Amino acid sequence: MAINRYTCETCRATNVPVRFFRNTESFETVSLQSFAELVQCPECHALWAWVAYEPYATVHGGALWPYDAQTYDALYQWDGGSAVGIWTDAMIALYWQEMPAKSRDFVSWWRERTYRNYNPIDQARRVDKRELEARVRNLEKTVFKMLQDQER
Numbered sequence: 357m358a359i360n361r362y363t364c365e366t367c368r369a370t371n372v373p374v375r376f377f378r379n380t381e382s383f384e385t386v387s388l389q390s391f392a393e394l395v396q397c398p399e400c401h402a403l404w405a406w407v408a409y410e411p412y413a414t415v416h417g418g419a420l421w422p423y424d425a426q427t428y429d430a431l432y433q434w435d436g437g438s439a440v441g442i443w444t445d446a447m448i449a450l451y452w453q454e455m456p457a458k459s460r461d462f463v464s465w466w467r468e469r470t471y472r473n474y475n476p477i478d479q480a481r482r483v484d485k486r487e488l489e490a491r492v493r494n495l496e497k498t499v500f501k502m503l504q505d506q507e508r
């Protein structure tokens with residue numbers, strides 16, 4: 357599934373499908389899970405799914421959510437957030453280098469702070485790019501499975 361490439365000034369000025377969130381940002385919470393959240397940009401209404409990472413769940417890294425809020429909620433109910441977590445990790449590992457310099461500086465700090473281990477970028481260092489892309493695509497398969505399951 358293609359990811360929509362927003363050019364919104366508020367949330368997507370740089371056309372990258374991953375980002376990190378600060379508490380001061382004005383995104384609206386659409387779905388609140390433990391250690392994860394779906395938020396919406398007030399300007400373009402794009403949905404962003406973030407996961408709370410180490411240290412102490414203080415780093416909120418996320419990706420542009422390709423479905424609606426109902427699908428996000430249903431997936432969390434269905435598998436406890438497993439598919440969203442794997443997808444977010446893979447998205448960050450695949451696309452973090454496309455973020456602006458300031459965000460990449462933050463990522464450098466984050467990787468050091470997590471001992472170049474407890475973050476999705478270093479966890480994926482020995483993982484093939486094709487495998488990461490397969491993990492991203494797995495979200496679509498999981499949503500499909502969930503919908504089939506719900507129809508039963």
Ligand SMILES: [Zn+2]
Nearest residue numbers: 364367397400
């Ligand atoms: Zn936006």
